[in-house]
Amino acid sequence: MRAFLGGLGRATISLIFAGLLILVPQQAAVAAGSAVGIGFHYSSTTTEAGQCSAGVEIGLYDLFGDHTTADSLIPIALHRSGHVLFYSDSACSVPVTSVAILAGSSSVTFYFKDLKPETIILVGTTGSYGSVIFPMTITPATMPPPTATPVGDNPQWLVTILASLTIIGVFFMRKRMALQ
Numbered sequence: 001m002r003a004f005l006g007g008l009g010r011a012t013i014s015l016i017f018a019g020l021l022i023l024v025p026q027q028a029a030v031a032a033g034s035a036v037g038i039g040f041h042y043s044s045t046t047t048e049a050g051q052c053s054a055g056v057e058i059g060l061y062d063l064f065g066d067h068t069t070a071d072s073l074i075p076i077a078l079h080r081s082g083h084v085l086f087y088s089d090s091a092c093s094v095p096v097t098s099v100a101i102l103a104g105s106s107s108v109t110f111y112f113k114d115l116k117p118e119t120i121i122l123v124g125t126t127g128s129y130g131s132v133i134f135p136m137t138i139t140p141a142t143m144p145p146p147t148a149t150p151v152g153d154n155p156q157w158l159v160t161i162l163a164s165l166t167i168i169g170v171f172f173m174r175k176r177m178a179l180q
Helices: 156-179
Strands: 002-004 009-017 020-030 037-041 046-048 056-061 074-080 085-087 098-101 107-113 118-125 131-139
Touching: 037 118, 037 131, 056 098, 074 107, 098 107
Parallel strands: 046 131
Antiparallel strands: 002 009, 009 020, 037 056, 056 107, 074 098, 074 118, 085 107, 118 131
């Protein structure tokens, strides 16, 4: 006999006896196990130089890789390679060097910003659950497209061009007269 459960939450238990599948209409609650480590969760491995990153989550995980909650406060020291600075807010205005997973929570979110395009390593270190590393590429900042007023929308363009041509014409006329 084997029972198969499908992750955290509610699951229907399926029993297999000698190749015969029997669905038992019993619901079971599957709970996360004790924390064994920490891990990063971030939606991308790149971010743009000079921009505040999206939230980076460091979470507690059990033996099966499921999120689990902290029994007590878990401080996490943040380290990095490169020129990255860490922040506690999404505007990247409150610098931090550490964060903490609160008792009863499974993760904490922080943000970072780097002004220089480079490849970096983010590191989170705890006393109880070891360290985790996350490679990240900081890409060059994208320049906004130039904004220019279309010539037809600005009648001043004709005045500017005529004034410039007049100045150039006077210069060459004086030059020609000086050569005679």
